[in-house]
Amino acid sequence: MTNKRKEGQVKNGSYPEQVKQQFEELQEQLNITFKNKNLLYQAFTHSSYVNEHRKKHFADNERLEFLGDAVLELSISKFLFDRYPHMSEGELTKLRAAIVCEPSLVIFANELNFGKYVLLGKGEELTGGRERPALLADVFESFIGALYLDQGLGSVFQFLERVVFPKVEVGAFSHVMDFKSQLQELVQQSNTGVLHYEIIDERGPAHNRTFVSRVLLNDQELGIGRGKSKKEAEQQAAQNAMIALNQSLHKEE
Numbered sequence: 001m002t003n004k005r006k007e008g009q010v011k012n013g014s015y016p017e018q019v020k021q022q023f024e025e026l027q028e029q030l031n032i033t034f035k036n037k038n039l040l041y042q043a044f045t046h047s048s049y050v051n052e053h054r055k056k057h058f059a060d061n062e063r064l065e066f067l068g069d070a071v072l073e074l075s076i077s078k079f080l081f082d083r084y085p086h087m088s089e090g091e092l093t094k095l096r097a098a099i100v101c102e103p104s105l106v107i108f109a110n111e112l113n114f115g116k117y118v119l120l121g122k123g124e125e126l127t128g129g130r131e132r133p134a135l136l137a138d139v140f141e142s143f144i145g146a147l148y149l150d151q152g153l154g155s156v157f158q159f160l161e162r163v164v165f166p167k168v169e170v171g172a173f174s175h176v177m178d179f180k181s182q183l184q185e186l187v188q189q190s191n192t193g194v195l196h197y198e199i200i201d202e203r204g205p206a207h208n209r210t211f212v213s214r215v216l217l218n219d220q221e222l223g224i225g226r227g228k229s230k231k232e233a234e235q236q237a238a239q240n241a242m243i244a245l246n247q248s249l250h251k252e253e
Contacts, residue, residue: 014056014057014058015041019041019119020037020041022116022117023037023040023041023044023117026040026117027040029112029113030112030159032147032151032155032159034146034147034150034151035150035151036149036150039064039146039149039150040143040146040150041119042058042059042060042061042064042142042146043061043064043139043142043143043145043146044061044114044117044118044119044139044142044143045058045059045060045061045119046060046061046118046119046120046121046124046129046135047060047062048120048121048123048124048129049119049120049121049124051121052121052122061138061139061142062138062142063145064141064142064143064145064146064149065138065139065141065142065145066145067145067148067149068140068141068142068143068144068145068146068148069100069141069145071144071145071148071153071156072100072141072144072156072160073096073100074153075144075153075156075157075160076096076099076100076160076164077092077096078157079157079160079165079168080092080095080096080168083165083168083169084243085243086182086242086243086245095168095173098173099164099168099173102133102134102137103133104173105136105137105140105141106133106136106137106140108140108163108164109136109137109139109140110136111163112140112163114136114139114140114143115130115131115136115139116130118130118135118136118139144156144159147159169236170226170227170228170232170236171227171232171235171236171239178235179235179236179238179239179241179242180197180234180235180238182238182242183195183215183222183238183241183242186242186245187217192217192218193217193218194217194218195215195216195217196215196216196217196219197213197214197215197216197234197237197238198213198214198216199211199212199213199230199233200212200213200214200224209228210226210227210228211226211227211228211229211230211232211233212224212225212226212233213225213226213227213230213233213234213236213237214237215234215237215238215241217241222237222240222241222244222245223237223238223239223240223241223242223243223244224237224240225237225238225239225240
């Protein structure tokens with residue numbers, strides 16, 4: 001038993017009541033209840049906090065970050081593999097890299113207000129550590145690692161279905177997901193006709209408008225898409241058209 005994992009072995013009582021109350025708030029916000037609260041605390045414990053509380057024997061989040069990085073990459077890979085059967089290995093790799101890169105992880109962490117809950121040493125706090133991109137990206141990964149250990153891959157996937165996957169599907173990573181170009185190339189290769197996009201609906205107030213676009217091939221509708229901009233709606237329409245074409249090809253086989 002000497003090699004027993006150290007994660008989560010710190011007693012709950014070692015953390016101040018105020019800290020524990022903050023994490024109750026976070027769990028309520030996320031609609032996730034950890035079985036082992038110590039894993040949650042550890043996910044947000046920076047090494048600077050550990051260094052300033054040596055007598056408490058806290059564990060920092062670096063090992064959880066290591067695990068979370070792998071779990072996140074696997075989960076994203078599975079989602080992309082299932083969602084985009086028409087994509088090549090190279091395209092899937094490029095898209096995954098855009099999703100798991102530091103700037104993207106920082107966006108996810110900020111939207112969840114993770115920075116508020118990070119346990120920092122005084123020095124790190126004073127130098128703006130709570131807003132440091134690398135720290136926020138690491139905390140997002142360590143949270144994924146903690147959630148995986150506490151509840152398994154299924155819970156991680158459910159969490160990502162709320163936080164990450166919808167962004168992929170509405171075109172947040174369209175800079176590496178140019179479906180319009182991919183669809184155009186597909187049509188040119190098969191020499192089946194000419195593509196045409198049109199906006200068929202606009203909904204909502206000016207500050208929160210949703211556009212609906214459709215793509216046609218020789219006046220035959222191939223796909224419909226929605227987005228916060230015309231460009232995003234067209235990309236979604238092209239994406240759905242490619243999915244439909246791919247399914248049609250599989251049926252023919």
